[in-house]
Amino acid sequence: MVTENLQAIKQRIENACKKAGRDPREVKVLLATKTVPADRIQLALQAGYTLIGENKVQELSQKYESLQPLQPTHHFIGHLQTNKIKDLLKYNITCIQSVDRFDLACKLHHRLQAQGRTMDIMIQVNTSAEDSKFGVAPESTIDLVQRIAGLHTLKIRGLMTIGLLSADIEQARPCFRLLKQIQQQIKAFNIPNVSVSELSMGMSGDLEIAIEEGATIIRIGTAVFGKRRYPDSYYWNESAYVQ
Numbered sequence: 001m002v003t004e005n006l007q008a009i010k011q012r013i014e015n016a017c018k019k020a021g022r023d024p025r026e027v028k029v030l031l032a033t034k035t036v037p038a039d040r041i042q043l044a045l046q047a048g049y050t051l052i053g054e055n056k057v058q059e060l061s062q063k064y065e066s067l068q069p070l071q072p073t074h075h076f077i078g079h080l081q082t083n084k085i086k087d088l089l090k091y092n093i094t095c096i097q098s099v100d101r102f103d104l105a106c107k108l109h110h111r112l113q114a115q116g117r118t119m120d121i122m123i124q125v126n127t128s129a130e131d132s133k134f135g136v137a138p139e140s141t142i143d144l145v146q147r148i149a150g151l152h153t154l155k156i157r158g159l160m161t162i163g164l165l166s167a168d169i170e171q172a173r174p175c176f177r178l179l180k181q182i183q184q185q186i187k188a189f190n191i192p193n194v195s196v197s198e199l200s201m202g203m204s205g206d207l208e209i210a211i212e213e214g215a216t217i218i219r220i221g222t223a224v225f226g227k228r229r230y231p232d233s234y235y236w237n238e239s240a241y242v243q
C-alpha cells in the first residue's frame with residue numbers, strides 16, 4: 001500500500017504543479033511519520049523518499065536507529081518543549097520546523113553553542129488563529145525572526161504552518177496565502193543571517209492548494225501511511241498532552 005500511495009501523491013503533486021505552472025522539482029515531500037512503525041517508514045525510504053519528520057522526541061528516539069541504514073533526512077515538526085531540547089539534539093536532525101517562541105530559540109542556541117553546532121530552523125506560524133494550534137501569531141512573526149536572527153547558531157530557512165483543517169479544503173487557502181505574505185515581508189527586511197526561501201505548508205488533504213500558493217515542502221502522513229490511531233489533538237493541543 002505505501003508504495004501505491006506514494007505513487008498517488010506523486011501524481012497529485014504533478015497535477016497541482018501543472019495547474020499552478022510550477023516545476024514539481026520545487027516541491028519536496030516530507031513524510032510525517034507520527035505513530036507509523038519503523039518498518040512501514042522503511043518502505044517509503046526504500047521507494048526513494050528521503051525526508052521524514054516526527055512530532056515527538058520519544059517517537060524519534062524509538063525509530064531512529066532502525067532507520068539509520070536507509071540514511072533519511074530528519075526534520076522535527078512537532079511542538080518542542082524546552083525540556084526535550086537536550087534529547088532531541090542527540091539525533092542528527094537537519095531542521096527544526098516548529099520554532100515558535102523566543103525562549104525556545106534561546107535555549108536551543110545555548111545548547112548548540114556548547115556543542116559547537118548550528119541548526120536549520122523554520123518559524124511555525126499560527127495562520128488559522130485556532131487556539132488549539134501552536135505557532136507564533138502572524139503579526140508577531142517578523143519581530144520573532146529579527147530576535148532569532150541574533151542567535152548565530154540558528155539558521156532560519158523558512159516558515160511552516162498548518163492550514164485550517166476543515167471539510168472544505170478551500171478554507172486552508174487564506175492560511176497559505178498569509179504565510180506567503182509574511183515570507184515576502186520578511187524578505188523585504190533583508191535581515192542578516194535569515195533566509196526564508198522555504199514554505200512548509202500543505203498536508204494530505206490540502207496539498208494541491210498549498211502548492212498553488214507556493215509551498216516548497218509539503219508534509220504528508222495519512223495519504224501515505226493511512227489513518228492514525230490517535231486524534232491529532234494529541235499532537236497539536238497542549239491541554240490534550242500526555243507526557
Ligand SMILES: *Cc1c(COP(=O)(O)O)cnc(C)c1O
Pocket residue numbers: 032034055077078162203204205219220221222223235
Ligand atoms: C501529522 C502532521 C502532518 C501530516 O498530516 P496528514 O493530514 O496526516 O497528512 C503534517 N504536519 C504536521 C505538523 C503534522 O503533525
